Amino acid sequence: MVRVRFAPSPTGYVHVGSLRTALYCYLYARHHGGVNILRIEDTDRTRYVEGAVENIIRTMEWAGIEFDEGPFTGGACGPYVQSERTEIYRAHANQLIANNDAYVCFCTSERLDTVRKQQQASGTPPMYDRHCRNLSKEEVATRIASGEPHVVRLRIPIGEVVRFHDLIRGDIEFDSKTIDDQVLLKSDGFPTYHLANIVDDHMMEITHVIRGEEWLSSTPKHVLLYRAFGWEPPKFAHLPLLLNADRSKLSKRQGDVAVEDYREKGYLPHALINFVALLGWNPSATEEIFTIHDLIRDFDLERVNKGGAVFNREKLDWMNAEYMRKMSPHELLPLVRPLLEKRNFVVSDEYAERVIAVMQERVHTLWDFVDFASYFYAAPTFADVDEKYKSKHWTEEAKSRLGELLPKLDASETWNHDALEAIIREYAEANAVSAGKLIHPLRLAVTGRGMGPGLFELLSVIGKEECLRRIRHALQHLT
RNA sequence: GGCCCCUUCGACUAAUGGUUAGGUCACCACCCUUUCACGGUGGCUGAACGGGUUCGAAUCCCGUAGGGGUCACCA
Numbered sequence: 001m002v003r004v005r006f007a008p009s010p011t012g013y014v015h016v017g018s019l020r021t022a023l024y025c026y027l028y029a030r031h032h033g034g035v036n037i038l039r040i041e042d043t044d045r046t047r048y049v050e051g052a053v054e055n056i057i058r059t060m061e062w063a064g065i066e067f068d069e070g071p072f073t074g075g076a077c078g079p080y081v082q083s084e085r086t087e088i089y090r091a092h093a094n095q096l097i098a099n100n101d102a103y104v105c106f107c108t109s110e111r112l113d114t115v116r117k118q119q120q121a122s123g124t125p126p127m128y129d130r131h132c133r134n135l136s137k138e139e140v141a142t143r144i145a146s147g148e149p150h151v152v153r154l155r156i157p158i159g160e161v162v163r164f165h166d167l168i169r170g171d172i173e174f175d176s177k178t179i180d181d182q183v184l185l186k187s188d189g190f191p192t193y194h195l196a197n198i199v200d201d202h203m204m205e206i207t208h209v210i211r212g213e214e215w216l217s218s219t220p221k222h223v224l225l226y227r228a229f230g231w232e233p234p235k236f237a238h239l240p241l242l243l244n245a246d247r248s249k250l251s252k253r254q255g256d257v258a259v260e261d262y263r264e265k266g267y268l269p270h271a272l273i274n275f276v277a278l279l280g281w282n283p284s285a286t287e288e289i290f291t292i293h294d295l296i297r298d299f300d301l302e303r304v305n306k307g308g309a310v311f312n313r314e315k316l317d318w319m320n321a322e323y324m325r326k327m328s329p330h331e332l333l334p335l336v337r338p339l340l341e342k343r344n345f346v347v348s349d350e351y352a353e354r355v356i357a358v359m360q361e362r363v364h365t366l367w368d369f370v371d372f373a374s375y376f377y378a379a380p381t382f383a384d385v386d387e388k389y390k391s392k393h394w395t396e397e398a399k400s401r402l403g404e405l406l407p408k409l410d411a412s413e414t415w416n417h418d419a420l421e422a423i424i425r426e427y428a429e430a431n432a433v434s435a436g437k438l439i440h441p442l443r444l445a446v447t448g449r450g451m452g453p454g455l456f457e458l459l460s461v462i463g464k465e466e467c468l469r470r471i472r473h474a475l476q477h478l479t
Numbered sequence: 480g481g482c483c484c485c486u487u488c489g490a491c492u493a494a495u496g497g498u499u500a501g502g503u504c505a506c507c508a509c510c511c512u513u514u515c516a517c518g519g520u521g522g523c524u525g526a527a528c529g530g531g532u533u534c535g536a537a538u539c540c541c542g543u544a545g546g547g548g549u550c551a552c553c554a
């Protein structure tokens with residue numbers, strides 16, 4: 001039985017790289033009929049952000065990633081929040097000390113800093129100098145009894161090569177002399193990631209550890225911990241990183257990294273999921289659009305790439321547009337509606353659906369239905385009019401043509417695409433001008449823009465009274 | 480700097496020793512067209528470098544270079 005876990009720490013937003021890790025865990029679990037677990041790694045009290053756990057869960061729900069065990073969901077291996085498991089870690093740390101696989105260290109952070117600075121100055125690798133590695137049991141006991149602050153460190157064996165197999169990268173080995181005597185239990189009594197992670201993965205019977213490549217270099221410590229406990233380690237799969245355009249680790253400085261950012265900017269969860277799924281993994285090379293069911297069916301850790309992948313916003317935009325085009329205006333409406341409200345645009349559902357229908361081919365995000373189509377909800381102000389378009393099409397001739405056309409439009413009993421096209425084309429023909437001579441000025445008068453849906457559909461959506469009002473207004477005020 | 484990982488078009492990637500190195504995004508051109516899009520057609524651009532192994536290497540091996548990650552009482 002495959003059991004995987006997504007183990008974020010509640011420090012704020014959810015990074016898109018974390019989203020991809022969570023996705024791969026989910027896909028792997030579902031593909032193999034296994035169990036997907038959510039575990040909150042909140043052992044650093046200083047970084048804890050209020051509400052972050054709820055945010056993680058909300059974000060995962062939005063993305064459609066489901067968990068079979070976790071906080072709120074429950075399960076046989078709980079609790080799934082590490083801060084509720086401190087006694088377990090403490091007991092395990094003591095076991096390690098008893099077996100001489102770990103030791104108590106009394107070094108102060110000041111001493112550690114000094115040592116580190118000296119090492120840096122002399123060009124030696126910055127590592128703990130193992131000052132407390134061989135204290136006598138008696139000394140340790142008395143110092144602890146006297147209340148001296150201390151941590152517990154892993155006793156890394158000397159002169160050994162630590163080997164492990166990675167599902168994505170193959171066999172990897174580290175010389176033990178390059179591995180630090182890692183702190184396992186902090187002086188505040190909380191475990192570090194390394195201890196808590198290993199204990200929990202074992203107790204929760206995790207079979208596959210799927211995580212980012214940044215964990216690769218601490219994996220030998222984990223392997224050593226499994227051995228010290230006498231436990232069978234899980235299989236490891238270290239995912240390639242998501243990158244900025246300059247190929248550094250995807251960071252906040254260079255754009256949006258929070259899943260919440262993309263949600264707020266009008267991206268659909270299915271599009272984001274589809275997009276990040278393909279960053280580092282690809283099943284076919286010819287298909288680009290995959291439903292979650294396709295992804296579950298095809299996902300395979302062994303096809304995950306080794307190299308990092310640049311997060312390419314343009315392709316995300318394209319993919320989001322693809323998803324929006326495939327939806328019906330009726331399906332899109334509930335997603336667009338709240339955005340209209342944020343802009344204080346008040347329209348009926350029926351009207352909004354008609355706008356969505358005519359805008360659907362030309363949007364990249366949900367916000368485009370609002371901000372690129374604002375003239376559907378309110379008369380244009382011409383404040384940000386395209387001057388080039390205006391000077392080309394808002395000529396004296398154009399204005400007089402519109403003046404002549406106006407009564408014909410006003411006289412029309414029907415106001416739909418075909419009727420409007422007939423009126424305008426008839427006028428154009430009768431006056432021996434190209435239809436474009438009328439269409440562009442009309443578009444400008446009614447929308448204030450040089451781009452958008454076909455003029456006849458746009459006029460028909462906005463409606464006769466409003467269109468006539470805008471044309472008259474423009475003829476009088478737009479110069 | 481030590482250690483570890485990585486390296487196919489600008490970006491995401493396919494191919495698992497024999498292909499004119501394929502697809503998608505972006506970009507360019509043309510078609511469609513009232514604009515912008517959509518759609519269609521075509522195009523541009525790629526194996527980091529150097530050695531091997533082999534009849535044959537993007538693919539296997541070694542080296543070099545470049546990039547990245549990591550070196551906390553953070554995860």
